[in-house]
Amino acid sequence: MTNLALFDLDHTLLPIDSDYEWGQFLVRIGAVDAAEYARRNDEFFAQYQAGTLDPVEYLEFALGTLARYPRRELDAMHQQYMREVIEPAIRPRAQYLVRRHQDAGDLVGIITATNRFVTEPIARAFGVPHLIAATPAVDAQGNLTGKLAGTPTSGPGKVDHMHAWLDKLGMRFEDFGSSHFYSDSHNDIPLLSVVSHPVATNPSAKLAAHASEQGWPLLHLFND
Template sequence: MAQPNELLAQWSVSHGNLRRFFEDLALPPIGEEHQRAAGEAAAAAAIQETFGLDLEEFTLGVDSVGGAFETAGRPELTPRDPDVPQDVGAAAFFDVDNTLIQGSSLILLAEELAKRRYISLRELLPALTKQIRYRVSGKESADDIASGREQALSLVKGKSVAELQELCKDIVDRQMLDKAYQATIELASMHIAAGQQVWLVSATPVQIGQALAERLGFTGALGTVAEEEDGVFTGRLVGDILHGPGKQHAVAALAAIQQLDLEKCTAYSDSINDLPMLEMVGAPVAINPDRALRKHAKERGWPVRDYRSMRRMVRSYLLPAAALAGAALSIRHRRR
């Protein structure tokens, strides 16, 4: 019997095809029914031992990664520099919204799609309302996630795939790169210079993540994948929506396919919702964290980086100035 890492590495050979993996690769032929049952058992045991996931969760991740690769047309968007010694098995995973760029990539995309009449404002409003509510409260319900997913898929059903890809590239160039945190880009560049892979992992449509990754010279991007057929969207989802546990499933599948050692990997995010992804790597980092993630990171001793200019200005200048003013007023009151 193959070791768990060897068994899971065969996913790259099977291209995420579960039937072929179970029936052709997991074990030597021993009869179709017995082979399938034994293959499923072997794969499930390896997945549980390696990632702590069940087979269904891992399968969703494999579908998400396979869909991302198909959308990109290749597994890696940016070729590795042959002059840089590769740190085999090491990678960095970056969330997008408020980690790499300021604000919501989905809202930027939706606004632009409405302006260009790819979708109508009436169609857009329900999804925007949910996004705004989440950004204000910092909380998102499972019902909101599910209904938002169905709304988004219905919006693009029957629309041109090529047109959306071009729109995403244009939006990234004209709007998102200007909103990127330069310090986060520098962190990613340090990983690349160290011979490590850099992947964006976001709930945003995969076309946005891939356009960002390509422009910034990152290895690739995983995102929410809408199914394509004959050049248009079908209205169905491929794999998981990459939110919360969905990111964990996709990163686990990517780690199996790329033979990554998650203990050598780093993950960056601003949101407590990404805790499943952060906790599966050896080096989790909170960037511009929400209140819940900041508290959790401090309790765990994780690094916390805050690149939000207004908050940094308040902490660096306004709070010390207020403290000095308060001290001066107190001294003056005592003298009276």
Template sequence: MTRTMPSPSAAPRALNAAPGVEARRSPLADLCADCDAVTLLPPLSPPGEGYLRHFCQLDSPLAVFDLDDTLLDGDCTGMWMRWMAACGWIEDVDAFMAIGERHQSEYHAGTLDIHEHTGHLLSPLIGRHRDEVRREVDDFVEEMVMPRLLEGGIARLAEHGEAGHRTLIISASMHHLVGPIASRLTADGALATHPAFDDQGRFTGETTGIVTFREGKLAALDAWLEDASQLKRAPQALWGYSDSHNDLPLLERVDHPHATQPDAPLRQFAEARGWPVVDWRQSHLSIESD
């Protein structure tokens, strides 16, 4: 439906706010000229002449971000492996890291056995209590992860939030890492592979639920959307950001896919499809503790 753009001189009013309360505009959102509802603008561009695509407040769009090499300059799993080594949790560090490097190469080649990888990653944690590990994860996030965030990615995450969109971080890394990072970034949730625990809350070395790798990310997202639908909060528009060709099933699922710092196969695919290609590796953002 064609909408007339509001006059630039008219101050926008915040959704459900009293007259005179101004709404913050961002490149991703504006206000409906007719009903003051938040509207979603075309991706990475100003609105077309007189056109706004209207979304009801209950249909809040959802933005899904990969973590490693998308929001983070690097791989949090590899960083965590080095952290575990520094904790003294790994007996043969050289052998352990060599396997990790092989897995990283296989990931980029599209040949990774994700079950072998998760088993390897969880092996130093077997028998350790989740609280002990969480204390180390909290320190790890503050000291290793936060200084390596990509400023452009964090700004885009914030823009989606300011536009009234929900945000999820979805990663092939383990949930005991991704969950605290997503919380630190104030995302609305995290989808990642969950480790299994015994009755005493100790790591078993196994995983439970959906393994969020390749098609598994799409399965986890679909499960999340099904839960949202049952709560009558299903988003009517999906945005997606990733750097890897391994996430093609996910990017093909969303309405607005973005290739961020893409590997060569994803770049080729994105350019062929006309997807936006962005590079957030030009600067970093360190978020200070409150």
């Protein structure tokens, strides 16, 4: 029987927040107004850490920034971002953890609140073909409109999106022999509570406390 292994991305497989760092990258290359964008990006990041972030408001702020540029130009910027920011941040222990599940024959996916434009190349860098992420709306030419298509992939929404993804694959969650979910964030407690093997990975203080109460294992990938 196939098992399921799901991974959050930011601060779980990566020691950084890819969405926040994408914003910082745009500031560095002069693609956005530095002072205003940095101010808004810092505000949203603080809200995320505090658990008060409105995901639609943040996503449409981020996607609105992307909508300023044609897709070809965005893709070129993202290639630079991968080289300069993401590739140096990928750690062997995180890669090994993903490969271990793949080698065991598990169905492996990344599920993240960060939008698909930012995260799809990162999932490919980890060798993971299945990505559940916030989906930007696009026009007929494939350019981003600045709006969110569908619903956010955060908090309880991760559970709904997981079931919808499995349904598209012709599978049901209940049919897996076991299910793992690795996450750093207390925002992911809804999905961590559903799987048979929740793993608090590089956990925030709030998640670490909850995991200890529940008897969930704690995993630290980036301590050395």
